[in-house]
Amino acid sequence: MYDATDSKRLVNNILDKLQRLGKLSSRSMFGGYGICYDKVMFGLVAESKFFLRADELLKKQFEAKNAEQFVYKNRGVPVLLSYYHIDETILHSEKYFIDLVNRALQSALSEQLFKKNQKSQRLKDLPNLGLSTERLLSKVGITNRELLMQIGAVNAYLKIKNVCCNVSIELLFSLAGAIEGCHVAVLSKTYRQRLLEQLDANRHRY
Numbered sequence: 690m691y692d693a694t695d696s697k698r699l700v701n702n703i704l705d706k707l708q709r710l711g712k713l714s715s716r717s718m719f720g721g722y723g724i725c726y727d728k729v730m731f732g733l734v735a736e737s738k739f740f741l742r743a744d745e746l747l748k749k750q751f752e753a754k755n756a757e758q759f760v761y762k763n764r765g766v767p768v769l770l771s772y773y774h775i776d777e778t779i780l781h782s783e784k785y786f787i788d789l790v791n792r793a794l795q796s797a798l799s800e801q802l803f804k805k806n807q808k809s810q811r812l813k814d815l816p817n818l819g820l821s822t823e824r825l826l827s828k829v830g831i832t833n834r835e836l837l838m839q840i841g842a843v844n845a846y847l848k849i850k851n852v853c854c855n856v857s858i859e860l861l862f863s864l865a866g867a868i869e870g871c872h873v874a875v876l877s878k879t880y881r882q883r884l885l886e887q888l889d890a891n892r893h894r895y
Contacts, residue, residue: 692865693875694736695737695887696721696722696734696736696737697722699734699737699738700715700722700724700734701740701804703724703732703734703739704724706780706783706787707724707787707790709861710726710790710794711749712726712727712780713725713726714886716726717733718733719732719733719735719759719770720735720761720762721733721735721736722734722735724739726794726797726798729794729797729798729801730742731790731793731794731797732772732790732793732795733759733770733772735759738757738774739774739775739780739885740759740772740773740774740775741773741775741789741793742768742771742793742796743771743772743773743796744771744792744793744796746792747773747789747792747793747796748773751773752773756773756774756776757773757774758770758771758772758773758774759772759773759774760886769816775789779820782834792863806894809865810834811823811830811833812826812827812831812833812837814833815834815837815865816866816867816870816871816872816873817862817864817866817871817873818863818864818867819861820821822860822863822864825853825856826845826859828847828852828853829845829848829849829851829852829886830848831845837864837867837868838868839880841868842864842865842868842884843861843884843888843890843891844891844894846860846861846864846888847888847891847892847895848895850895851895858885859873861884861885861888862876862881862884863878865884885892
């Protein structure tokens with residue numbers, strides 16, 4: 690049985706070891722404590738153990754050494770997270786430990802930047818879409834990439850068709866390509882046919 694006091698002591702120990710990084714903090718996360726750099730989580734202390742975030746390269750390295758992977762129970766259902774146990778041997782090998790932490794942190798920061806860029810990307814910058822399509826989408830309340838993906842190409846097309854009846858069916862394919870991240874010409878005949886079938890099935894809603 691682990692002691693919560695031991696976990697908190699380990700948190701302080703980790704923060705002390707990594708103080709040279711600056712901007713470090715801890716917060717409650719997954720039943721333990723997330724270790725964060727400028728609000729970006731890269732480590733986790735749970736059950737008196739320190740787990741480090743792993744990208745694909747670190748994951749292979751940890752799995753080759755049979756490192757324990759953190760399991761979070763969500764409403765009783767076990768969920769494997771990409772965090773691996775850093776044992777005492779590594780913790781006491783300062784240079785190796787710092788190297789692992791830097792790799793994990795850079796990966797976490799890169800992923801956050803990628804997500805931020807995805808969110809900030811304007812609709813007109815997506816494949817097949819221009820300023821005129823962005824304006825049409827805005828008229829029906831679709832103002833960003835996330836909304837477009839949630840609503841889907843068919844429903845977005847029908848919303849636009851409802852306020853601008855002269856739009857071409859090509860707009861449907863352009864929207865689908867934008868969501869898929871590819872040029873409209875790449876969409877297969879099978880995919881286009883499926884879109885048309887979905888269109889017919891949803892026309893009555895608009």
